[in-house]
Amino acid sequence: MSFTFSKERRGYHILDDAGVLAIHDATMKLMGEYGVRIFGQEAKELYRKAGCDVDAGSHMVKFPRDLVEWAIEVTPGTFTMCGREPKDDFVLGDGTVSFTSFGTGLQMFDIETGEVRETKTEDLENFARFCDAIPEINAFTTAVAAQDAPGPLKDFYEAEAIFKNTTKHAILDAENGHNARAIIDMGIAIAGSAQALRERPFFTLCMCPNSPLEIHDGASQVIIETAKAGLPISILSMGLAGGTTPATLAGTFVVTNAEILAGIVLTQLVHEGxxxxxxxxxxxxxxxxxxxxxxxxxxxxxxxxxxxMGKYYDVVTKVGGT
Structure with a gap:
């Protein structure tokens, strides 16, 4: 299987065609010879049935190149991020750039007291209303954490705060599969049925691998539950070059690419496309x-x-930062 390079090359480019190929080949070698540490029995069984070499003791999963490239191939290159209302819909992968809020802050500057303090549910509600009113922001990501919520219920408090205060597409966090399933059930209640939510999914669930090269049990469960429901998944790698990943930029990006692709493979094994x-x-x-x-x-x-890499793979991409 081979991918093609886009003829349209606008903006800033750090990789030429040879560099893109080198990153891809190095990633395939890393995933095939060393692997990614995957936790979660259901995930490991899906990988094993698909032809991966799964070591039960070390939790290392080694990926055949053709499996990874199949998963990339069947991942949609464009799709609509639906709002609760059609006026808030926007398309990813059509060559335009869309914007969302950054997440997830733990402290904020209180404009009333002038103090820096921990964030709470009310702050998230205010941020959601603020971003809802700004036309340049297409989707709302959990901007700050609801740290006043009971620990096990934090994901639900945050989802409720967002659903009640914006009709824009929401990008939500879930700690594990149970929480993901409960948030999906909240979405079904709002949409009216599971089929209605699948046809117009108004939120995405986000999963972050643990760098370097690890997907923990909760994260693999989030992927599985979200893919079963047919909802968009954001797989966001957050390596630190010189800390959790190699000091070189190319080396770190190979690790980043492997972490994301491992999640993409799992997603497509659960629900192709x-x-x-x-x-x-x-x-x-x-x-x-x-x-x-x-x-x-x-x-x-x-x-x-x-x-x-997203252009080469023909997949939708997202980056964070300032």
Whole structure:
């Protein structure tokens, strides 16, 4: 199987055609010879039945190249992100750029008191209403965490706060499969039926791998439950070059690519043709402060790599940052 390069090359490019091929080939070698650590029995069984080499003791899954490339091939290159109302619909993968809020902040500057404090449900509600009113923002991502909510219920408080305060497409977090299923049930109640939600999914569930090269049990469950429901999935890798991933940009991006593709394979094994967003908020590690500088120049360079690979694979892409 081979992919093709887009003739249209606008904007900033960090990878030429040879560089894209080198990243892809190195990723296939990494996934095939070393593998990705996958937790979750159902996920591992799906991989095994598809021809992957699954080590039960180490949880390492090695991927045949043809399986990975099949999953890329069947992933839609364009799809509609539906709002609760058709006026809020927008298309991903049509060559235009869309915008969403960044997530998920844990602290904020309180404009009333001038203090920095932990975020709460009311803040999320306010952010949702604010973004709902801005036409340039196409979708709403969980901007801040509802840290005043009881721990096990946080995902539900956040989903409710968003559903009640914007009709735009929502990009939501779920800690595990149980929470994902419950949020999907909330969506079914709003849409009127499971079929209505499948036909016009007004939210996406987001899953983040653990860099380097790990998908934890909760994340694999989120993929499975979301794909079963036929809803879009955002797979967002968040490596730190020089920290959790190699110090070189190319080395880190190979790891990033492998993490995302492992999630895409699982998605398509559950529901062939399911919408997936190939996402990254990968950046470099600030060695002095041990922080994740999303405003670093290298973060933008990784974003450009994501765009290049997305065009080559013909999949929808998403990058985070400032």
């Amino acid at each position: 399911n919408p997936v967003i190939y996402g990254s908020s990968t950046t470099v590690m600030d060695m002095r402060r041990a922080t994740s500088p999303v405003g670093a120049p290298e973060h933008g360079m990784f974003g450009a790599m994501v765009a290049e």
